[in-house]
Amino acid sequence: MENKIIKQISLFSENKPGRLANIADKFRDAGVNIRAFTIAEAGDFGIIRMVVDDPDLAHEVLHNSGFTVSETNVLGVEMVDVPGGLAKIADVLGKENINIDYAYAFVTKIEKALLILRVNDIGAAVNVLERNNIKLVDMKDIEDI
Amino acid sequence: MIEYWNPLIERMPLEELNKLQEGKLKSTVRYVYERSDFYRKKFDEAGIKPEDIKTLADVVKLPFTYKKDLRDTYPTGMFCVPNEQLARFHVSSGTTGKPTVVGYTKNDIHEWTTSLARAMTSIGVGRGDVIQVSYGYGLFTGGLGLHYGAEEVGSTVLPTSSGNTEKQIELMQDLGTTTMACTPSYFLFMTEMAKSMGISLKDDTKLKIGIFGAEPWSQQMRARIEEVTGIKAYDVFGTSELSGPLFTECTYQDGIHIWADQFLIEVVDPRTGIPLPDGERGELVITTLAKEALPLIRFRIGDNTVLNREPCRCGRTHPRIMRILGRVDDMLIIRGINVFPGQIESVLMNIPEVGEHFQIIVDRINELDVMTVQIEMTDAAFSDKVNDIIKLEEKVASALHKVLNLAVKVELVDHGSLPRSMGKSKKVIDKRKL
């Protein structure tokens, strides 16, 4: 199960111009590649969530640059039809009382859609999804895409 | 065992101490009336003669003096001795207009040193201690004041003055500093800097005592400093018009001992000037009883405090003031409600997710006062769920609302984004000025 868990980098940011460029610069210098990226905005602040090829390095780089940053365990699902796929996953998890905290989708370089999920019980979620033949990607897949 | 610098004076029975004080009050009043045109004029205008002061209770007949008097008589118009009898000048830059000049005779400096020697002994600082004085040296009284007190009790002084924090931390380790003297906000800054250098003040230094002052700080901030750095943090009090740092708490940390043979204190209603019963919060008023160059009569310091005349558990009989609760003029009036920055700090420090750094912004939007409290995000408080952060903001806002009776907007901001002060912290930005 462990290898199905993806380490997502989450960081706190005031909604100020220049923050994103700053992060991109730091990653370029350190050789970290961003695979997926989303911002959850809420008034004065936002939470930036990223899937990168080397989360530990990314965490270190951001932490040393003074960001408030954490690594969060999430799941990644490769899917053909995003809205339909998300509905199915929500349905499967809902039946087992597993809540989705948030989800976001992105398209990879090889034009596959990938859905990132944070759930309240990741172990149970892996179990349920695999039982329902929903294929989860792992860190190795993330490095390759 | 409790140690005293001067057990005879410090433990003097109250009755004797009052007698001593009474004698000194009478001679001080006579002294300023004879020697200072300023005081003679002031007393005459109030219809007071030195012989009207017969007992301690008569002190209330004397007119107040204010900071403004010192500025108006710049530079030395209130002095009671000719300049050639002065051993030193200190000058404090006023936020408005002229600076104030305070002169000291050799004996004034001796009394100042004695006051601090008693204070330092009362917190267990003495021979064998290395005191790092990171208050500014120079025209400001903080550095030199503590320096003299520390030497008097036989400690070794490391006179770093303020600034160059990395170097300070290196020296602290290399020379075995046991006692830090600086502002509490500078000490926090230092703690953070040390952490970024990979040094824990708790585990990697010999620090055990902090003498912190020159700005108000809350009980909760003390608890946090003590927990993070493992030291005992003591409040030091004084003001440049008297002679900088003068008094501290004792090891019981239950109020600041004010030496009654040197100073007479009252607490008055800041609006009416009427003395308040002991235990009520008001403005501190001080009369000097041993100063030669610039005695001050019923000086309105502008600090808020509470007076306690109960003898302390440490055996000292001199009155205590509760830790300074902010400046009378720091008080913000927001939608008609009095708010002290110290109150806000107290609330914040009681919320574990909140770090040391915050800032208060007051603005007037559509004719309405709006107070925003900005708090730095910490690793401990961070959750990558937006709702968790909004909940934290709401939690802080509701805690503030309970204490202040005022709706407050709370904003979490980036770690490291609020100004770190090297000296006094600038915690309030009032944009309402127009």
Ligand SMILES: [Zn+2]
């Ligand atoms: Zn005591």
